[in-house]
Amino acid sequence: MADTGKHFPRTMFDKIWNDHVVREHADEPTLLYIDLHLVHEVTSPQAFEGLRLAERQVRRPDLTFATADHNVPTTDRREPIADPIAKQQIDTLRANCAEFDIPFADISSVDQGIVHVIGPELGLTLPGKTIVCGDSHTSTHGAFGALAFGIGTSEVEHVLATQCLQQSRPKTMEVVVSGSLPLGVHAKDLILGLIARFGTAFGTGYVIEYRGPAIRKLSMEERMTVCNMSIEAGARAGLIAPDETTFAYLRNRRHAPPDVEWERATETWRKLCSDPDAKFDARLEFDADQLVPQVTWGTSPGMGADVTGRVPDPADVEDPTVRQSTDLALRYMGLQPGTPIQEIAIDRVFIGSCTNGRIEDLRAAATVVRGRRVASTVHAMVVPGSYQVKQQAEQEGLHEVFLAAGFEWREPGCSMCLAMNPDVLAPGERCASTSNRNFEGRQGRDGRTHLVSPAMAAAAAIAGHFVDVRTFAARA
Amino acid sequence: MKPFVVHSGITAPLNRANIDTDAIIPKQFLKRIERTGFGQYLFYEWRYRADGTPVADFVLAQSAYQDATILLAGPNFGCGSSREHAPWALLDYGFRAIIAPSFADIFYNNCFKNGILPIVLPDQSVQRLFEQVELRGSRILTIDLPAQEVRDADGTVYPFAVDAYRKKCLLEGLDDIGLTLRHEEQISVYETTAPFARSIVSSGV
Numbered sequence: 051m052a053d054t055g056k057h058f059p060r061t062m063f064d065k066i067w068n069d070h071v072v073r074e075h076a077d078e079p080t081l082l083y084i085d086l087h088l089v090h091e092v093t094s095p096q097a098f099e100g101l102r103l104a105e106r107q108v109r110r111p112d113l114t115f116a117t118a119d120h121n122v123p124t125t126d127r128r129e130p131i132a133d134p135i136a137k138q139q140i141d142t143l144r145a146n147c148a149e150f151d152i153p154f155a156d157i158s159s160v161d162q163g164i165v166h167v168i169g170p171e172l173g174l175t176l177p178g179k180t181i182v183c184g185d186s187h188t189s190t191h192g193a194f195g196a197l198a199f200g201i202g203t204s205e206v207e208h209v210l211a212t213q214c215l216q217q218s219r220p221k222t223m224e225v226v227v228s229g230s231l232p233l234g235v236h237a238k239d240l241i242l243g244l245i246a247r248f249g250t251a252f253g254t255g256y257v258i259e260y261r262g263p264a265i266r267k268l269s270m271e272e273r274m275t276v277c278n279m280s281i282e283a284g285a286r287a288g289l290i291a292p293d294e295t296t297f298a299y300l301r302n303r304r305h306a307p308p309d310v311e312w313e314r315a316t317e318t319w320r321k322l323c324s325d326p327d328a329k330f331d332a333r334l335e336f337d338a339d340q341l342v343p344q345v346t347w348g349t350s351p352g353m354g355a356d357v358t359g360r361v362p363d364p365a366d367v368e369d370p371t372v373r374q375s376t377d378l379a380l381r382y383m384g385l386q387p388g389t390p391i392q393e394i395a396i397d398r399v400f401i402g403s404c405t406n407g408r409i410e411d412l413r414a415a416a417t418v419v420r421g422r423r424v425a426s427t428v429h430a431m432v433v434p435g436s437y438q439v440k441q442q443a444e445q446e447g448l449h450e451v452f453l454a455a456g457f458e459w460r461e462p463g464c465s466m467c468l469a470m471n472p473d474v475l476a477p478g479e480r481c482a483s484t485s486n487r488n489f490e491g492r493q494g495r496d497g498r499t500h501l502v503s504p505a506m507a508a509a510a511a512i513a514g515h516f517v518d519v520r521t522f523a524a525r526a
Numbered sequence: 527m528k529p530f531v532v533h534s535g536i537t538a539p540l541n542r543a544n545i546d547t548d549a550i551i552p553k554q555f556l557k558r559i560e561r562t563g564f565g566q567y568l569f570y571e572w573r574y575r576a577d578g579t580p581v582a583d584f585v586l587a588q589s590a591y592q593d594a595t596i597l598l599a600g601p602n603f604g605c606g607s608s609r610e611h612a613p614w615a616l617l618d619y620g621f622r623a624i625i626a627p628s629f630a631d632i633f634y635n636n637c638f639k640n641g642i643l644p645i646v647l648p649d650q651s652v653q654r655l656f657e658q659v660e661l662r663g664s665r666i667l668t669i670d671l672p673a674q675e676v677r678d679a680d681g682t683v684y685p686f687a688v689d690a691y692r693k694k695c696l697l698e699g700l701d702d703i704g705l706t707l708r709h710e711e712q713i714s715v716y717e718t719t720a721p722f723a724r725s726i727v728s729s730g731v
């Protein structure tokens with residue numbers, strides 16, 4: 051939209067939204083243009099089927115990019131896929147991409163990986179874009195200053211057919227994070243800490259912009275972890291203003307603007323930042339200096355505690371709804387009220403996912419693991435977020451650190467984050483997981499998930515129970 | 527899409543907060559490539575034990591709620607995964623409306639695309655309805671979308687808000703894509719000037 055010259059302070063969200071309005075009409079949702087549509091095997095087959103039934107085409111296959119990640123096996127890719135239904139879903143996506151001319155990173159491709167890891171890696175994710183995918187963790191891409199959100203399959207079909215979405219304008223919230231993350235405290239602890247403090251619905255109806263000194267100091271990978279779990283706060287999307295950190299990450303990525311266009315692109319991106327006097331509909335403040343490594347103890351991402359804390363006692367909870375949820379969660383999790391977090395023993399460790407499956411996550415975990423052994427009672431695995439991550443890690447020798455310690459080193463995919471593939475918890479197994487959801491049955495029926503940072507997961511793998519990585523890492 | 531106008535039916539109470547879409551439809555059932563047939567897996571891990579036998583005290587196993595078409599639930603219903611399989615499973619099972627104090631965004635939106643009406647009522651009203659249904663056995667509710675009202679058997683009226691455009695689409699069973707394609711010309715005009723509608727293929731695949 052043209053700049054009228056008159057100064058009307060706008061948030062970053064306002065700017066991106068206004069740039070993408072195709073049509074506005076009283077009493078109707080806005081028709082919003084979508085710059086990038088990411089597609090995967092689980093939420094797309096019914097959308098393609100819908101197109102065929104209505105004899106519709108994909109409007110912009112050239113703004114669409116597909117990969118298979120949700121139910122791919124993480125074992126040797128040369129082996130046939132054992133699960134016939136998973137195989138059918140991947141075969142269906144391959145056929146749909148061929149039929150509608152959509153670029154597809156197949157499971158044998160060096161570009162394959164979790165859709166929210168490869169988008170940024172390939173430079174498809176850029177500041178100022180609107181990005182959607184039939185997956186709630188699309189909020190990840192907001193780390194680049196892109197307006198990115200998850201959609202259902204009906205909307206996947208809608209975007210395929212029209213390259214637009216009907217959207218009602220969300221409200222805006224600024225979450226201002228002061229200070230900086232202490233040593234041993236990571237981006238995962240920040241977002242888990244925020245959700246533990248403010249609840250799993252504080253962002254409902256809002257697009258959150260994360261701001262403040264602690265956010266500016268985060269790397270791109272850390273920013274992605276924060277924006278990724280905006281959905282666990284109920285938010286429509288998370289945003290972080292692009293800056294030099296963003297530009298350094300994007301430079302020379304395959305689909306990022308080439309050198310001749312680079313200056314102009316960064317100049318445009320800089321203007322996306324919220325104006326200094328822009329008004330948000332809501333504001334929250336959070337102090338990173340006080341943050342301690344987090345461990346969830348329950349069946350909702352907001353049920354978290356400091357690693358130095360204890361499992362809560364439902365009897366201490368006043369609100370009857372929260373008391374009932376706490377009680378149900380402890381029963382499901384097999385935990386006694388008042389148990390110190392560091393006395394909770396684990397059976398499994400999962401390091402990976404679109405939240406924490408990037409190279410920096412693997413480095414953080416490897417730093418803790420180096421020269422140590424996984425506890426004999428623990429089965430631990432690392433699943434890189436993409437082939438590129440896997441290759442990078444192998445170049446750095448991280449795989450040897452993990453393998454020597456007794457971790458499994460797998461092929462990339464969503465894996466045990468949602469356990470649609472064979473990577474599943476057995477009933478009653480307790481897992482320290484770097485993923486994003488600890489819902490009942492999420493990682494397998496009657497499986498028990500504790501959400502933690504990669505460093506905390508690595509330390510738990512070695513110790514056999516949760517430990518405070520701030521002191522554990524320094525120990526011999 | 528089947529229109530939604532006025533609906534009366536049995537109400538099943540599921541008094542829990544944060545019912546997520548993994549609970550509504552566990553991931554092992556997401557591998558189908560059709561939109562139908564998910565009702566049998568609705569709330570699967572609450573409805574069935576690991577050995578496949580039904581959990582007798584789960585609400586949908588009780589004879590009183592066998593033919594329920596309205597679901598009454600706690601706050602933040604439908605949180606988590608964006609899977610539209612969740613509303614597909616609810617619809618396929620027979621649910622036409624869900625009443626809760628709040629819903630997660632994507633789920634709420636997905637309902638309207640499938641002819642399901644999600645109704646937000648104040649906490650106190652939802653608690654009152656739970657009492658009506660669970661304690662007093664007064665299970666029939668009427669949902670009147672044109673009037674934007676829920677009415678219980680006592681005649682108590684619970685007004686609710688709904689976006690005017692979504693209401694119209696539900697009442698008439700309108701197809702979103704068809705509506706958007708009426709503006710095809712405007713989309714084309716936008717594409718000629720858009721800052722980012724640049725082919726990812728031409729930028730160097």
